[in-house]
Amino acid sequence: MNISIQTIPEAQQRKEVSGADWFFDARGDLQVRVSPMSDWRREALLGIHEAVEAIMCKFNRVPQTAVDKFDQDYYLAHADDCDAGDDPEAPYEHEHCLATAIERILCAELRVNWEDYDRELAETYPGPKALKPCQK
Ligand SMILES: [Zn+2]
Known part of the structure; x- marks a missing residue:
């Protein structure tokens, strides 16, 4: 299996998703797409999150359609x-939480401030969330 993580313009994302996406293509290769952020390290963090989540969904047989x-x-x-992904009803909650844990470890090692990264995701990153800051 090949894994491809690419940063692409939001307009080129699948219409089903916003901001970050993963899917397995016809060859069974993992494709991850994120939209541009202010710092390459943040794009990498998001891409790794999506990749881990997708790999774990494949392993745990959580269907892409779900x-x-x-x-x-x-x-x-x-x-x-x-x-x-944190919603207990999410079919990929467990996989999302593991992906977040790994993302946070990498965040620390890349010297990215999690709060600043999370704020960018909440306030200016594409998708429905860009309409309203996260309520935490
Ligand atoms: Zn997730």
């Missing part, structure tokens, strides 16, 4: 999607 459907329904019901 993830996409949950996210789309979540977007409709919430003004932001900051914590969609």
Whole structure:
């Protein structure tokens, strides 16, 4: 299996998603797409999060369709999607939480301030969440 993590303009993301995406293509290779951020390290953090989440969903047999459907329904019901994967109802909650743990370790090693990174995701990153800052 090959893994490709790319930063692409938001307009080129699959219409089903906002800001960050993963899917397995017809060859079974993992494709991860993130939208541009202010710092390459933040794009890397987000890409690694998505890659870990996707790998664990594959391992735990969480279907892509279930993830996409949950996210789309979540977007409709919430003004932001900051914590969609943290929702206990999310079919990929466990995988998302592991991905976040690894993302946080990498964040520390890359000397990225988590709060600043999280604020950019909440306030200016593409997607429904850009409409309203996360309520934490
Ligand atoms: Zn996630």
